[in-house]
Amino acid sequence: MKTIGLIGGMSWESTRSYYENINRLVNQKLGGFHSAKIVMVSVDFAEIEALQQSGDWQTAGQLLANCAKQLEAAGAEVFLICTNTMHLVAEQVEAAVSIPMLHIADVTGEYLQQLSHKKSGLLGTRFTMEQDFYKQRIQDKFSIAMLIPDNEDRQSVHDIIYQELVQGEINSDSREVYLAIIDKLAAQGAQSVVLGCTEIGLLVKQTDTELPLLDTAALHCQAAVDYALSSKSK
Incomplete structure (x- = not known):
């Protein structure tokens, strides 16, 4: 089983669903005591929202790129940005790491x-x-x-x-x-x-x-x- 990296917190309400759903799906597939291998970096959404409103997508992208680097360093083998909107900076985030990103x-x-x-x-x-x-x-x-x-x-x-x-x-x-x-x-x-x-x-x-x-x-x-x-x- 590969380790899944999650960039969350945008908002934490939906990130909670990601964590729960991924673990349930793994358990349904493998049974027993199985759960997913997950590492997560969760941002402060207030910082992201302010950058969205100001149109500073470059800074927002760098912030998420740093998150992706943390995930890679922690052993993630694939990662997700747990939000639709922030895929606006997906290319910038993908370019920061060598592990694959699954685009929503x-x-x-x-x-x-x-x-x-x-x-x-x-x-x-x-x-x-x-x-x-x-x-x-x-x-x-x-x-x-x-x-x-x-x-x-x-x-x-x-x-x-x-x-x-x-x-x-x-x-x-x-x-x-x-x-x-x-x-x-x-x-x-x-x-x-x-x-x-x-x-x-x-x-x-x-x-x-x-x-x-x-x-x-x-x-x-x-x-x-x-x-x-x-x-x-x-």
Whole structure:
């Protein structure tokens, strides 16, 4: 079993889900007393959020690159950035180490291909929905069109993430806001909706809607476990 490295804390609410899911998946696969081999570096999200808001992605990238170096030094053989938004600096982080990184957009695109979906909605922070590092990567690598909400709805999705979900607040009214936006995306032809923020899965579940929801955190965890238990090296 390979050792999985996690760059967490963005927010710790979703990082907790990563740790739990990865361990449960390993135990389901191997049984007995088995659990995952994990090393983690967890950042202070206040520092990251301030850099996001100021647009200082270079400094944010260097901060996460230093985290990746710590993981490699601690024995990680593969690593994950436990958030969608900070994949904006993925190339800078990857370049800092020699161990492979599992990109959350690639994991998502591969799963959409397995579903034979050609058009999917995308919910996430404004950074994820509006910039090309995520949706364009899926479109270019997997030939899947990514639909995003209109400007007002994007702001609502973003605000609920930062004002509620990263604080651990789960509100039924906010769930209804998300579900209404999901319905709009379905009306535009979305065959599924990518929950492109690792906290959204804490609020919206598949039981809430008939449209297939892709919980990117769950997909990321599965990919990490598959890699850790395989004989391949990347």
